[in-house]
Amino acid sequence: MQEDSFVQLSVVLGIAFLVTLVLRLLRQPMVIGYMIAGLILGPAFLNFVGEGSGLEFFSRLGVALLLFILGLGLNLHKIKDVLRASLLAGLGQILFTAIAGYLIALLLGFSVIVSIYLSIALTLSSTIIVLRILDQKGDQDQLYGRVVIGMLLIQDLFAMFVVIVIASAQQDGLDDPLRWFGLIVMKMIGVAAAVALFMKAQKWFPQVERFISRSTELLFLFGLAVVFVAASAFEALGFSTELGALLAGVVLSASPYHREMAARLQPVRDFFLMLFFIFLGANISLTSLRSSLSLIIIFSLFVLIGNPLIVIAIMRAQGYTHRTSFFAGLSMAQISEFSIILLQMGVSAGHIPAPLIGSLTMVGLITITGSSYFMIYNQTLYRII
Numbered sequence: 001m002q003e004d005s006f007v008q009l010s011v012v013l014g015i016a017f018l019v020t021l022v023l024r025l026l027r028q029p030m031v032i033g034y035m036i037a038g039l040i041l042g043p044a045f046l047n048f049v050g051e052g053s054g055l056e057f058f059s060r061l062g063v064a065l066l067l068f069i070l071g072l073g074l075n076l077h078k079i080k081d082v083l084r085a086s087l088l089a090g091l092g093q094i095l096f097t098a099i100a101g102y103l104i105a106l107l108l109g110f111s112v113i114v115s116i117y118l119s120i121a122l123t124l125s126s127t128i129i130v131l132r133i134l135d136q137k138g139d140q141d142q143l144y145g146r147v148v149i150g151m152l153l154i155q156d157l158f159a160m161f162v163v164i165v166i167a168s169a170q171q172d173g174l175d176d177p178l179r180w181f182g183l184i185v186m187k188m189i190g191v192a193a194a195v196a197l198f199m200k201a202q203k204w205f206p207q208v209e210r211f212i213s214r215s216t217e218l219l220f221l222f223g224l225a226v227v228f229v230a231a232s233a234f235e236a237l238g239f240s241t242e243l244g245a246l247l248a249g250v251v252l253s254a255s256p257y258h259r260e261m262a263a264r265l266q267p268v269r270d271f272f273l274m275l276f277f278i279f280l281g282a283n284i285s286l287t288s289l290r291s292s293l294s295l296i297i298i299f300s301l302f303v304l305i306g307n308p309l310i311v312i313a314i315m316r317a318q319g320y321t322h323r324t325s326f327f328a329g330l331s332m333a334q335i336s337e338f339s340i341i342l343l344q345m346g347v348s349a350g351h352i353p354a355p356l357i358g359s360l361t362m363v364g365l366i367t368i369t370g371s372s373y374f375m376i377y378n379q380t381l382y383r384i385i
Contacts (some may be wrong), residue, residue: 008376011048015041016278029129029372031337034274035365036282049282059279062272063341068227069269070127070156071249072258085318086150090189092314093151093332097307104302108295114356117346120162121339121360125332126261133333144327146316151332160250160336163243166345196219202244213257217353226252227265228282242345251280259261273337280340284358291361300366308333308374326385327378335364 019040020033041049101122105115130152131140139145164187165191227245234244252258289296308329315325343360345351374381 006228008049012037012041012275012278019225027376029132029368031129032365034277035281035361036283038278039284040281041278041282042282044286051278058136058272059276060241061270062276063233064241064336065265066128066273066276067242067246068223068249069164069262069265071160071246071251072253072262073249082180083146084151085155085315085320089147089314089328090151090154090158093307093311094155095122098316100306100310101299101302104298105344114352117343117352118299118356118360121342122299122307122335124155124159124336124339124342125152125307126154126307126334126336126368128337129334129372130331130375133372137376139327142327143320144331146216147328148322148331149194150313151328152182154315155336159336159342160243160246161252162342163246163345164331166203166342166349166351167239194360206220209255209257213260216260216264219257219261223261223265224268225253242341277337280357283354284361285355289358289362291357295359296362296366299360299363300370303335303363303367304333304370304374324383326382330371330374330381332371332375334367335360337364340364 016034016037019037020030022035023030023036038049040046098119101119102115105118106112110118130148134140134145134148140149212222226248230248231241231244234247235241252261255261308326310329311332312325312329315328316322320328340357341359343352343357347354347357
């Protein structure tokens with residue numbers, strides 16, 4: 001059994017390397033290579049990796065680490081000079097994208113609950129992709145870059161709220177909406193109180209943190225212990241591991257050593273997250289994709305064209321220039337890896353059908369590729385348009 005797992009991991013990593021090498025030469029985001037590698041390894045082609053694979057567990061570790069590091073980065077001080085613009089643009093984009101996505105999903109024949117899930121998934125942009133390209137271009141300190149980072153932060157906070165809602169629905173069901181809403185409010189108050197208490201308590205042991213930070217190995221082990229203990233504790237309390245990992249990061253974001261911790265954990269996160277995207281690609285069924293081709297095309301066009309137009313309109317209404325508004329809009333023209341995670345939570349809760357994940361993964365492939373070109377060549381596109 002161990003030998004089979006070792007061989008399986010070796011084949012997965014070998015094919016992932018070859019595919020991402022080609023994507024790297026073509027200057028495409030690595031995450032696209034991971035999903036294409038998964039598609040090749042899955043039932044659609046080689047049928048080497050499936051949903052019941054023993055490596056599936058490791059992809060969950062990547063999600064937990066992603067959310068933990070995401071929580072570590074939730075820092076309002078980074079964007080305080082453009083906080084108002086980011087808040088209005090972020091909330092406005094979430095509202096208008098969600099409404100439009102919900103109506104499109106209803107017109108495509110989906111139920112109300114599935115349409116809600118899809119509309120929320122379409123509102124979130126990829127923090128990893130956007131920040132990576134901003135860093136490559138050196139635009140993270142530009143005006144539009146700071147506004148975009150602020151919008152991503154607003155989306156992350158919104159995603160945290162959605163995780164709480166889905167985790168509550170998964171445990172308590174949707175049979176009694178009033179009771180369900182009351183439980184959500186109580187859980188949010190409890191979570192907020194726990195986070196506030198721990199963040200306050202953190203100020204009482206700076207000596208302990210300083211001692212831990214002296215050793216890179218100890219800091220690395222401390223970060224791993226916190227994320228997995230918190231994830232396990234939240235799962236035992238009836239929440240979700242995703243919520244526990246995210247809130248553990250939020251708590252430690254107040255630490256003066258949160259950047260060092262995130263830097264130590266990032267290579268491990270990238271490895272397990274790679275497996276997550278490979279399994280997403282492996283679960284894509286070409287048969288189901290053919291039947292949902294119209295959905296993929298419509299949602300991809302909506303995200304690639306509709307999302308930028310919404311952001312541009314909101315930015316222009318606040319008095320920003322055409323150039324700043326245009327660049328900010330192009331940066332939000334993709335769905336997030338977190339969108340797929342939310343759909344996976346919905347499938348686990350029994351709210352939505354599993355084949356939707358494959359369809360939205362294809363939307364992710366298309367929009368991440370398209371938006372990467374948008375951001376890389378935003379100057380050229382601005383001159384042309």
